Amino acid sequence: MLSIGDKYWGQEGKIDLAIETYMASLDKSRAFFRHYFVIIWRLSEKEMWTGLISFLEKLLLKADDAVITDFMGYGINDEGESFALPLARAVKETNRWDVLASIYDKAIAAGPSFDYRTLYRVHYLYGQALLRRNGHEEAGLAPLEAIFHLSAPTGRDFERASIIQLVISNLVPVYLKLAKSKTNTPETKERHFGKLEELRKQFEALGAARTDNSDASIALARYLHVRGDDAGAKALTRGYIVQALEMLSDDDPENDQMSFWNLGRVFSVFDDMVNAPAAWEMMSQSTQADYQAYLDKKAVWEKKVEAKRLAKEAKDAKEATSETTPTSTDGKGDAVDKDAPNHGSESAADDDTQSEDDIEEPDEPDRAIAFCDGCGDRWMAPSEIWTCMDDGGQVQFDEKCYRKLQEGTLAKAICDRDHTFWLLGKRDDAKLDAVPKGSVLVGGQVITQEAWKKQLRTQYVEYDAVAAEAAVVDVSPSK
Ligand SMILES: [Zn+2]
Ligand SMILES: [Zn+2]
16 A cells, blocks of 8 residues: 555556555554655655644554554664654644654653663654744653663763764754843853752763764863863863864864864854954864865866777777777677676786776865854855854854844744854955965965964963973973
């Protein structure tokens, strides 16, 4: 019956019939999970949210509990997003939050029959979906926090640590929003700051299994900065700065863009508006350099393709004129035939394989330096960008979406108007284009990149040693 449904789906004007057939098929069997994921995807692609809700209700809720266990067990790890995102969108569009709760509550109730990873995914996707509901963020915290209490099998400390850090990085901005919200009472705010402190302890408790530079460390550093503990915050971001500075000093220009992006995130944590514009500018320059490198590689590639085409033409022409008899013993009269690549040591084939490797078309890199988290518009230049400091530099808005956020009309549930923002102003082309290569404009002054990196090291990595030394005697060499 599912295949009949598929047939209808492919025919003009028969989509409703297809959905009816899919629904009817569930009366016979609920075992074709792989197929159900395809149906979910199809319905969401056509934005048929009511149909999608009906399908999932029938598949998962109007069935015995074993179905939901099997369904989640089958797909939540591999296909979790392709199930959870359409479901989250559908409940939002149809305001059927009851269906979301029923599905996940039922799945969580079946918990003991899941392994650690599956159970974590169920909680995580549930929390994520709830966080998308404007004004109901607190509801989403519970399933995410429950992940802390899931017991991981022995020997999987690092897997657990990476899961815990992911959850922390999701929770911190929400608690920070609640802790800073103007509508909350001082007591409520204090309670939320208390939660943030608990999260920091959870992070520390991970001990050696912790990652030095995770999203969690950025998120927690922001919390500490907001609370006035910059030394604690810098200890958390040190790993980021060290790695970024190292990558900027190696010979691989391709990782520079990421390094500047990570520097920018740390600057957001500390409201460092002196260094942040420099990080944006340098990120933009390295993006452009990547693109130029791609254009150069592509030109070489095009030349090679053309040369190969000409060589083949010449070869074909030659063969056509000097039609020879099959010479060799193993009957490879048509040895140049392209459909038989495994000619062993046969030389013509060897040449073919080699040049095939040589002329791989280079991948086109993205020319955009960032995109607006409200509407998806992309920035090609570091100009007129609102950055959210509380989301650790991860969330950006253009003017239009920033305004919507402030007015409360932004459709997407992301960030919060009570968060702290910083506007990277309109790029001063004349001034910035005049900065020589290898230098950077920081705080109105042009300095070499090396000098800038040294400053950053002093400010963000060796800050305690510097402070200690300065307390004894000023030994810093004069510049
Ligand atoms: Zn936008
Ligand atoms: Zn934000």
